[in-house]
Amino acid sequence: MSSVEASARDLPSKADLDTLSLQLGRPVRDVVSIPARCVCGNPLVAATAPRLSNGIPFPTTFYLTHPVVTAAVSRLEADGVMNQMNSKLESDVELAAAHRRAHEAYLCARAEIGQLAGTGPVPEIDGISAGGMPQRVKCLHVLVGHALAAGPGVNRLGDETLELIRPWWTAEKCYCAGAWDATAPVPTKDLSRHVKRLEQQAETEQAETERGQE
Incomplete structure (x- = not known):
């Protein structure tokens, strides 16, 4: 049994979901499991269904949530570490092969999470992992989320x-x-770009319908 398969059985509790929402500053959506935790038990990574309940495909299966970890990774991105890694991928055949294997492992893990979530196949993201894999590095947060979820060596x-x-x-x-402010009210309004896009789309459709009735 892989580490991802084992962690996929770590179903999120209500307290986990509240903590994730406080960490992110928005209500979390369609979390299937908590594949990586702090030594104290708080979530580090959320495993999200490959298709959200609102119908949107979601390729980032392992979402890094802990503010301290995300800030540390953001510091590396600002320092140009991704550019350095991309240069290594172009010159190091062994590293490039390992990056492709990570891509394949990500897709397998997503399929497992999708089975647990009951979403079924998501053809819109078929063969597409996240973070720039398998050719490049576009988001270190994705790679760290995967590494924490899967364990060393993946x-x-x-x-x-x-x-x-x-x-x-x-x-x-x-x-x-x-x-994060553990005493704050748990966020209830989703301000993510996906939800905003859906709301804007609904408003546009409603406006068009009203114009058609004039």
Whole structure:
């Protein structure tokens, strides 16, 4: 049994979902499992269904949620680490092969999560993983989320990123205190770009319908 398969059985509790919403500042959607946790038990990564309940395909199966980890990874992105990794992918055949294997592992894991979620096939994202895999690196957060969910050795560049953020975060220590406001009301209004797009689409369709009735 793979580490992702094992963690997929970690169904989120109500407390987990509330914590995720506080971490992200918005209500979480269609979380299937919590494949990676802080040593204290709080979520680090959310595994999301490949098709959201509103019908939108969602390719980012493993979503990095912990503010301290996401901030540390963002620091690396700002420092140009992705450019360095892309240069290595062009010159290092072994690394490029490992990146392709990570891509394939991501797709397999998504299929497992989709089965647990009951979403069935999602042809819109068939063969498409996330984070730039298999050719490039476009989002370190995706690679780290996958690395934490799958465990060491599955996503090599994700593992390397975890090593690079050790000055700011390590898996052996809890960094949750003060990372988000645990006393705040749990967010209930979804302000994500996906929901905004749906709302704008609905408003446009309603306006067109009203004009047609004039």
